[in-house]
Structures are given as structure tokens and as C-alpha cells.
Amino acid sequence: MKNLLITTIILLSSVTAFAAKDDILIADFEQSNYGSWFISGKAFGASPAHGALPGQMTVKGYLGDCLVNSFTEGDASTGRLISPPFTIKRDYINFLIGGGYHPDQTCIQLTIDDKPVKTATGMNMELLTWHTWDVSKHIDKTARIEIIDKHTGGWGHINIDHIYQSDKPKLTGENMYVAKAMANVKRFIPQVKNDPHRPVYHFASPAMWMNDINGPIHHDGWYHIFYQHNPYGDQWGHMHWGHARSRDLVNWQHLPIGLAPSLSKGEEHCFSGCTWLDEKGTPIIFYTSIGHELPEQWAAIGDENLLNWRKPKQNPFLEMSDHGDTFIKDWRDPFIFEHGDRTFMVLGGKLEPADGGEAAATIYEAENGSLLDWTYKGIIFRHPDKNLRSLECPNFFPLQDKHVMLDSPYGPVEYFVGDFNAQTYKFDATSKGLIDHSGDYYATNIMYGPKERCILLGWIRGFKPDQGWNGVMAIPRIMTIDKAGNIIQQPAAEMKQLRTEKQNRNLVQASDSSKTVMKKAGKTFEITTTLDPGSAEKCILQLCSNADGSDAMDIVYTPGKLTVAGTAVPLDLQKGEKIDLHIFVDRTVLEVFINNGKHVVTEVIYTDPNSNAVIFRSENGRAALRDFTLYQLKPADFSLSHYN
CATH class of the missing domain: 2.115.10.20 (Glycosyl hydrolase domain; family 43)
Structure with missing residues (x-):
């Protein structure tokens, strides 16, 4: 029993020894000045910036209220911002970076013995993104962070925020740009x-x-x-x-x-x-x-x-x-x-x-x-x-x-x-x-x-x-x-696997009137039907509609054309001829296959999320929907395992 207790203590001690250590903040730039960082030139100003500076596009992606931004007086200004010395105690240094892509000119560097051992530059955008340096071979060495702006042309600035040491990299993978x-x-x-x-x-x-x-x-x-x-x-x-x-x-x-x-x-x-x-x-x-x-x-x-x-x-x-x-x-x-x-x-x-x-x-x-x-x-x-x-x-x-x-x-x-x-x-x-x-x-x-x-x-x-x-x-x-x-x-026939509940109407007729085909069709469905214009001068199939039809995806037939959400398709019908429709609705997307796929119309339409009726209308005559079938469609599966 004594030996078991000793073994347990040793195992617990080992687990504790290998547990991840807390992150060490180098700088978050949330203070009213740069503190003990050395400043030269005009590019970085006297203090961290509160987002974009005059004349600069919107800056995004930084944490908190402030960041390092060398756009002071525009791209023409230059300067350098150097941290006080610190000891490397974790395997990685993570930070947010944005600004211009000018290696060694708009960049951040890790220096040891006054020599750069790591460097990173922006990607010609004002969005700050994470970057990771593997510094495991430099553990216990004294280092500095240098933020440099010596480029005076376009994108001649750099944005930096939230620099910290960690045993967990923010980015992994061989291709840093993909990561x-x-x-x-x-x-x-x-x-x-x-x-x-x-x-x-x-x-x-x-x-x-x-x-x-x-x-x-x-x-x-x-x-x-x-x-x-x-x-x-x-x-x-x-x-x-x-x-x-x-x-x-x-x-x-x-x-x-x-x-x-x-x-x-x-x-x-x-x-x-x-x-x-x-x-x-x-x-x-x-x-x-x-x-x-x-x-x-x-x-x-x-x-x-x-x-x-x-x-x-x-x-x-x-x-x-x-x-x-x-x-x-x-x-x-x-x-x-x-x-x-x-x-x-x-x-x-x-x-x-x-x-x-x-x-x-x-x-x-x-x-x-x-x-x-x-x-x-x-x-x-x-x-x-x-x-x-x-x-x-x-x-x-x-x-x-x-x-x-x-x-x-x-x-x-x-x-x-x-x-x-x-x-x-x-x-x-x-x-x-x-x-x-x-x-x-x-x-x-x-x-x-x-x-x-x-x-x-x-x-x-x-x-x-x-x-x-x-x-x-x-x-x-x-x-x-x-x-x-x-x-x-x-x-593709594979789309049929998404079908769930099925609803049928053999015949829906409208004569100078409006008929509710389905009150609650939802926002994700498939319809197959035949539109018979009959004697009507105009017939309208409204999808994702509110009660009065003022907010809907409209499919309208008038002599000579079928108009899908404002897009006209020439369609000259002979007397008694009908129109086959195969329709897919996915919230804001409408795809309509006409006459067995001879014509197709795709539209992006925003309707009220609560508008979900199907309505059929006719004007100046009788029209009908024949063999109307609606399938509710379930969401497809989109695996995000590689992003988790």
C-alpha cells in the first residue's frame, strides 16, 4: 500500500510538471503610452493608436482599444519601436500583425544579441491576423522585440498588437500563410x-x-x-x-x-x-x-x-x-x-x-x-x-x-x-x-x-x-x-437525399383570385409542379410569402415570357401548353429549372424570415397548378473538422 501511494504521488508530480504553463504577456499596448519601449522617428507617434489614424482605411482585428500603428503622418513616416529586454520562457511567441508587405522594412523582429532571429511582415491589409514564432531553441535567452517601419511608399506602415509568450502556438502547419x-x-x-x-x-x-x-x-x-x-x-x-x-x-x-x-x-x-x-x-x-x-x-x-x-x-x-x-x-x-x-x-x-x-x-x-x-x-x-x-x-x-x-x-x-x-x-x-x-x-x-x-x-x-x-x-x-x-x-439526383416531409396538392385553381397553396412551407424546400396558364392574362406563384403577397419570391407568367424574381425568360406557349417547374428554395437562394431544364434561373432574394407561405394568383382568367408537390429539405452536412 505504501509503494502504491508513493507511485501515485510520483505520477501526480509528473503530470503537474508537464502541465501547460501560463502565458506571459510581453505587451498589449492598452496603456496611454509605450512605457519603457524605446521610440525613434515619427511613424509610431508618442502612444498606441485607437484604431485607424487620419487618412487610413479601417483597421480591424486588434484586441482591446489600442494597437501599434505606424501610419502616423501617413505611409511616408518612418521609425522604430524597441522593447525592453526579456527572457524567453515559452516555446512560442504569438502576436497580431497587419499593414504592408515589405520584408525587413515594415516588420516585427525578434533580436538576440542585437541580431534578428525571427521576422514577420504584413500582407498589405489593415486586418490584423495571428502570427507565431517557434522560439523553443532560444529558451532562457535574453531577447528584444523590434517593430520597424522604414518604407516610405504605398503600404509603408505596420500594425502590431498583443505580443505574448505561450506553450501553445496560435498557428500550426508548414505553410504559415495557409495557417x-x-x-x-x-x-x-x-x-x-x-x-x-x-x-x-x-x-x-x-x-x-x-x-x-x-x-x-x-x-x-x-x-x-x-x-x-x-x-x-x-x-x-x-x-x-x-x-x-x-x-x-x-x-x-x-x-x-x-x-x-x-x-x-x-x-x-x-x-x-x-x-x-x-x-x-x-x-x-x-x-x-x-x-x-x-x-x-x-x-x-x-x-x-x-x-x-x-x-x-x-x-x-x-x-x-x-x-x-x-x-x-x-x-x-x-x-x-x-x-x-x-x-x-x-x-x-x-x-x-x-x-x-x-x-x-x-x-x-x-x-x-x-x-x-x-x-x-x-x-x-x-x-x-x-x-x-x-x-x-x-x-x-x-x-x-x-x-x-x-x-x-x-x-x-x-x-x-x-x-x-x-x-x-x-x-x-x-x-x-x-x-x-x-x-x-x-x-x-x-x-x-x-x-x-x-x-x-x-x-x-x-x-x-x-x-x-x-x-x-x-x-x-x-x-x-x-x-x-x-x-x-x-x-443532381443526389439532392433527393435531403427530402423529408412531403406535401401534395393535385390541383390548385385560381380564377381572378388568390389561393393559399400552403400556409407554412418554410424557407428550405423543393417543389415540382406544372403551371397551366389556362385563360389567365397573368398568373403568379409566390414563394416565402407573407399573407398579402407583398414580400415574396415571385414567379410570374404573362404571354410570351416567364419572369422569375424579375428575370425574364422568353417562353412562347401554344394554346393549351403548360410549363413544368422544378424549384429549389434555400432561405435567400432561388433556383428554378423550367421545362425539364431547358431554361434555368437563379436568384438571390431576401424575404422576411417569418414569411413562409406559398400563394397562387391569377388575373383576368383561370389558371392552375397541377401535381403540386413540396418537399421539406433538411440541411446538408458541412464538416468543419479541419477548422477545429
Whole structure:
């Protein structure tokens, strides 16, 4: 018994010895002056700043009321702020940092024996984000913190706050920029979780901004998507590649951010692109790198799980000079396709007047299976509208016995169906139309899944700012071509798994009247029905409506057109002809598939969270809804395990 007691005491002592020690604050800058810190120059003023200084954009992300801000007298001022000496007693030093990206000029340094052993700089933004130094090999050494501003041009300032020693790093991972981005997103996840306007079965980033869907690929049983992502705000900027994967296109697992700009290489944004496998089966991301004098096309090579990416020394694999005398404005968004045993890439942009001046897609051919060597082959497609600003996000791919070109021309996404000649590198379009009649659906990308399904993905935009999130992915759509050369789109069948309660109305008739179809349909549902205009001059289906219909998502038929929340779709019906509707509502998102997917309209609409009725109206005649079925849809699962 005595031996057991001694053993227990020893074990308890060991646990206590290895318990995490308290953090040690170096400075939080909440006092009315800098205390015993040494100040030189004018940049830091005489005391910590209360947020932004005159002439500065809004500063965010600092703790408490004050921070170090070297914008005193603007970017032209310089100076240095040096801490009193302290002893390093913990494995890590964490701090918040913002301001300009100028290594060794706008920076914070840890110095030992008057020599810098650690340094960090800002990222050209006024949002302060966490940074971590591993100082475990410097334990018990005497050190100082130096905050330096000696840059006099743009972004010539630095913001610092809350410096402390800890046995816990604020950031972990090999790529500090990815870790920093994910840490900032994580800060805002609780804020957006209970937003009543945030869709619950449409994929969205965990928080902050998302736009174009990038690099979708079906790999080892997983559907992977990447997306344009600003982890530092809910508006466009600081473009990274977010990443997620799914087994079923409905429920998604958020993965670590795939790409972050390589600021040390002059890269400010990682714009849109695609993902492909080289001859060895290695996944490669192809994207447009922005921040250089002209756009460049870069690659990133992934591991077998598509989780870790490195940018090879061959970057850029394409640059403007590869076109000879041809200059392409807004040259971006690489997209790869195969034809026989050959591999091609298209990019979008705008030609110079001397070359025709059209918005156009250029084409390149891979020289070998590494997919890092490409040769420019000419202009594959010139847009027929010569006044078009540019051609964004060109997707060119085989479908059935044809080839399809999708483009996002700063308006509704278009499609062209036709034939590709691999000998002349030309695409001859024989039919065209709109993928979606609304500008709220934009920046498409495609991938092939099992059974060679052609899966269309797109970004839904138009949400209100300052919510901590912005943008979602549309419901995945399966694309086919009908005999007339029209693109047909159907929601992926996997969406049916979200169905819960089902309600039916075989027939709802209205004759110069209003009929409540359902009083409490909620805000997340799916409807299939047939609209029979009958003799009515106007019939209206109102979704998420209040009692009098003044606040609702309206679908209106008048002779010659169907108008979905203000977006008109030409629809000339013959006498007795009806309109098939397949509708998805997800709080603020409305997606309407018309006549079995021949037309689609996507809209972002804000209605009162308490408005949840479905109403049917007719004017000057009789109209009906036939075979009306409404399914309540449960939220999809979006795993955040990599952010926890």
C-alpha cells in the first residue's frame, strides 16, 4: 500500500510538471503610452493608436482599444519601436500583425544579441491576423522585440498588437500563410452559424468571401472542389483557393485551404483555374497568378490526397511572351481538356484591336505528360459580340458527340455548342444559349463523375455585405445536349437525399383570385409542379410569402415570357401548353429549372424570415397548378473538422 501511494504521488508530480504553463504577456499596448519601449522617428507617434489614424482605411482585428500603428503622418513616416529586454520562457511567441508587405522594412523582429532571429511582415491589409514564432531553441535567452517601419511608399506602415509568450502556438502547419488564413476564417465561423439568411444546403465557405468554383475533379471516390476565397473579409480580395470534398455532391468536408498567394514571389492573388492529373497520376492545379507586371499562369503540385500543394520552380509555365506578337488583355482562367491522346488548355481574355478586338479564348497544347510545358496554338474561339468586355472562365469540353464552350462575359453565363477541329485548333459553334438567365449565377466549372456524368458547378452571387460570409455554390447540375443543340440541365439526383416531409396538392385553381397553396412551407424546400396558364392574362406563384403577397419570391407568367424574381425568360406557349417547374428554395437562394431544364434561373432574394407561405394568383382568367408537390429539405452536412 505504501509503494502504491508513493507511485501515485510520483505520477501526480509528473503530470503537474508537464502541465501547460501560463502565458506571459510581453505587451498589449492598452496603456496611454509605450512605457519603457524605446521610440525613434515619427511613424509610431508618442502612444498606441485607437484604431485607424487620419487618412487610413479601417483597421480591424486588434484586441482591446489600442494597437501599434505606424501610419502616423501617413505611409511616408518612418521609425522604430524597441522593447525592453526579456527572457524567453515559452516555446512560442504569438502576436497580431497587419499593414504592408515589405520584408525587413515594415516588420516585427525578434533580436538576440542585437541580431534578428525571427521576422514577420504584413500582407498589405489593415486586418490584423495571428502570427507565431517557434522560439523553443532560444529558451532562457535574453531577447528584444523590434517593430520597424522604414518604407516610405504605398503600404509603408505596420500594425502590431498583443505580443505574448505561450506553450501553445496560435498557428500550426508548414505553410504559415495557409495557417494564418484558416485561423482568421475560424474566428468568424461562430458569427455566421446562426445567420437566418445563410443557405443551409448550398455549399459555402466556412466563413468570409467565396466566388468562382475552381479545379473540380473526381479523384479516388471523392468529388473535390476548390473555390476563390478571401479568408480575410466578406468582400472580394486576397484571393486564395478554398477546398472541400464530398462523396455525394451534397454533404461536404471542408479541407485546408489549398493555395495562398506567394507574396515573396510577387504574387498577390491566386486567380481561377483547373485541376488535372499528369501522366504519373499526380494532381496539378493550374491557375492564373496575379501581382506581376502581367498575368502569369502557374502550377501547384499536390499529394495523393490533394491536401498539400507546392509551387514548382517551373513557374510560370506560361507567360505573355509565349504568344509572340499577340497580346491578350485580362488573360486568365486556364481550363484543360483532352481530345484523343492529346491534352489542350484554353484561357480567356480580350484581343487587341489589331488582332480583331474580340473577347476570345486562346488554345495551347501540352508538349509532354508532365503538363508543365505548353505551346501556344492560336485563337480557338472569338466571341460574336465585339463589344464584349472580356471572356472570363472559359470551359471547353466534349459532351456527347459535340464540344461545348461556356463563358462568363460579365453577365449571364453563355453556352456555345459545336465542333472542334484538332488539326486547325478551331471551334465552330452551331448553336448557342444561356446556361442561366440571371447574372446571379456566374463563373462556371465542370467535372466528370462516375458514369461519365458531366457535372456543372457555378457560383451564386448577389448577397448583402457585412455578414461575415458571401457567396455559395449552386446546386450541382447534370448537363446534356438535346437534338436541337440546346444544353439541358437537371439538378443532381443526389439532392433527393435531403427530402423529408412531403406535401401534395393535385390541383390548385385560381380564377381572378388568390389561393393559399400552403400556409407554412418554410424557407428550405423543393417543389415540382406544372403551371397551366389556362385563360389567365397573368398568373403568379409566390414563394416565402407573407399573407398579402407583398414580400415574396415571385414567379410570374404573362404571354410570351416567364419572369422569375424579375428575370425574364422568353417562353412562347401554344394554346393549351403548360410549363413544368422544378424549384429549389434555400432561405435567400432561388433556383428554378423550367421545362425539364431547358431554361434555368437563379436568384438571390431576401424575404422576411417569418414569411413562409406559398400563394397562387391569377388575373383576368383561370389558371392552375397541377401535381403540386413540396418537399421539406433538411440541411446538408458541412464538416468543419479541419477548422477545429
